[in-house]
Amino acid sequence: MIKFFDTLRGEVVPFEPLLPGEVRLYTCGPTVYNYAHIGNFRAYIFEDLLKRFLRFMGSRVLHVMNITDVDDKIIRDAGARGVSIGEFTEPYLKSFFAGIETLRIAPADRYPLATEHIPEMVRIIRGLLDKGIAYRKDGSIYFSIAKFPGYGKLSKIKRDELQTTSRIGARIEADEYEKESAQDFALWKAPKPGEPSWETEIGPGRPGWHIECSAMSSKYLGETFDIHCGGVDNIFPHHENEIAQSEAFAGKPFVRYWLHCHHLIVDGEKMAKSKGNQYTLDDLLRRGIPATAVRFLLLGTHYRKVLNFTFEAADQAKASVQRVLDFAYELDHRSFPEIRNEDVQRLVAEADRKFRDGLSDDLNISTALTALFELIREANSLLARNKIGRGEADLLRAALRSFDEVLVLLPEPQEETLPPDLAALVEERERARRSMDFKRADEIRAELLRRGIILEDTRDGVRWKIVQP
RNA sequence: GGCGCGGUACCCAAGCGGCUAAGGGAGAGGUCUGCAAAACCUCGAUUCGCCGGUUCGAGUCCGGCCCGCGCCUCCA
Structure with a gap:
């Protein structure tokens, strides 16, 4: 109800x-x-x-x-x-x-x-x-x-x-x-x-x-x-x-x-032009806070409570969102064993119930987010032990997409190819690593990071992520 | 003065009568790793603004007090 x-x-x-x-x-x-x-x-x-x-x-x-x-x-x-x-x-x-x-x-x-x-x-x-x-x-x-x-x-x-x-x-x-x-x-x-x-x-x-x-x-x-x-x-x-x-x-x-x-206040005070704390969305974006972090921050406090905006809270929101994005990325860029694990179905059902019940109770967003983060933690734990099969990964992806219909934190599906020059750099780094030239490898990783690409070395080989704008 | 919201760990924030006080961030230690990143494991409030009371039992109910904030004909 x-x-x-x-x-x-x-x-x-x-x-x-x-x-x-x-x-x-x-x-x-x-x-x-x-x-x-x-x-x-x-x-x-x-x-x-x-x-x-x-x-x-x-x-x-x-x-x-x-x-x-x-x-x-x-x-x-x-x-x-x-x-x-x-x-x-x-x-x-x-x-x-x-x-x-x-x-x-x-x-x-x-x-x-x-x-x-x-x-x-x-x-x-x-x-x-x-x-x-x-x-x-x-x-x-x-x-x-x-x-x-x-x-x-x-x-x-x-x-x-x-x-x-x-x-x-x-x-x-x-x-x-x-x-x-x-x-x-x-x-x-x-x-x-x-x-x-x-x-x-x-x-x-x-x-x-x-x-x-x-x-x-x-x-x-x-x-x-x-x-x-x-x-x-x-x-x-x-x-x-x-x-x-x-x-x-x-x-x-x-x-x-x-x-x-209820209202949003800034650093414990009412926003006012005279105080110079009346930020627009563009002000925050210019300060490097991604739009999804702003969304998460504004979403994360129950609507009937005063929301105290601080830049520290904005950074925390950014980190929280990143945890969700990293989990989604993991599901999409990883190989899964051909096993079955009944636990996952149970976890997903429990998270779904908690998410719905939370929001049904006068939009209790904290409970809903807890459901999401608990699912992520449990799933990551299984993932770390390689106990999630292909079918269960699909279940998790579906659950995440379902929650995201409400939260809207995940990125729009985008083209997953690197520009040729960047792809060439990734290749060059792989060669450097194979020949134990870690100095060159690290230089390339730093260069790519400057250009918005983060590299991760995994058991399945190297992979890349776009750093949040 | 009237109406209303809130004070829970370093920060954000649930819980509103009863198992070990959610979750996220930050922090400490460890695992994995060439190094990173991500992830995992472990640790972290004997205590919920203060004082009384009710109760077998209270952040949770009642009374009082302290503090912060909002609205009261511009305002989301």
Whole structure:
């Protein structure tokens, strides 16, 4: 049985999709006003784990991730640069997708853009106006949270406490828009001179932040769908407001399971531009941390715990991944005796059970990784004693590939030939070794290492590996 | 002030009432090897932030305290 921690209910609950065998998933995507940092990618990696695991367990997953391509900051910064919001967001959009690919995150089925779903948003706002839940003020339209009794149920914030909560006062005064009640939020913002706006049946203007997710999720996934993910910072106000809009409009439950991922901090501190610790994916790659190590690092801490990023942890992640890769390599580049060993089947079955049970328990990745590493250790131990036959090697390869459908650490199958000049060097070294010229042999090995090839002398002869980029 | 997360070996990190406290990294010693690499074997927390309590039995439950972190209308 699969169980997840649902933020709304505040506990781990059994997971049952609305339609058997199909999970409808909506995840909050980037606001493309800047380059994504590794904290953003932590959330996307968590969602990738969730999605790949659901597929691993036999579900189809229909996944929608929104792209926020219009908001206050985008308008401000595009204006400052004197370009359209489309021109402004394009490089960030490209960079986001490049990161998704680099980290081997399974792409969503759709990435709807906010600017392409204005009519869908207007339709909901229209409906909320008609129901008297939304009201107009100075050209803007606000959602009256007093009209939605369930307001605060996700974030556990009580409505009457909202305005007395400290810190809030200053922010309310700073707000440029007049509202009936301080806690009400904007569905539609009045146009301002020189800023983008849309002519619509509810008047000119641009959407508030929250409405796009209500509009796009219901369009592609239905008015009630299975899972909605995001970072914990989205619980309030973003997701709270989505619930209010969607449920007030549709009159039915919005989301069945809310899964939120905690933050990533760096060296024990919150990431902040001012601290200079806000790393992008490219920053890490430039520092020599391979993408798979980044993936492993972001994957390796349970999603509901704060992940403390350090470069030491990144190096450890790299080494851990290497252990998996070396094991896979061993299975592919070794001769196996013609024997049978029943133990292997038992080990594989046990690892598979533990892997599934771990992830089924609210995505307990530690248990799942333990299953993988225990299998590797046991298998290596048998391998060292030459007690794994050809058939068992196939079993192990299949198990590894199966786990890797979720973890995605193994390299893509690649061309396994050395460029001729390098192959010639390997040959020359073999001749040198046969004539006991170990000095020359070691020179060649060092040369090849500089060129990204590591040589290993085994009982079956010399073999080479590509060193992780 | 409100809501929430966490403090387990040098580092990362499971376990959440009961066999010897997972797993990975780093470290020490050994095996194999021309040397390496990889791998294997062995070692490594009498102890789980602190203090009380419940229990036959507690990192695991209860109470108090200390410390770190996040959110509270920009934020993954």
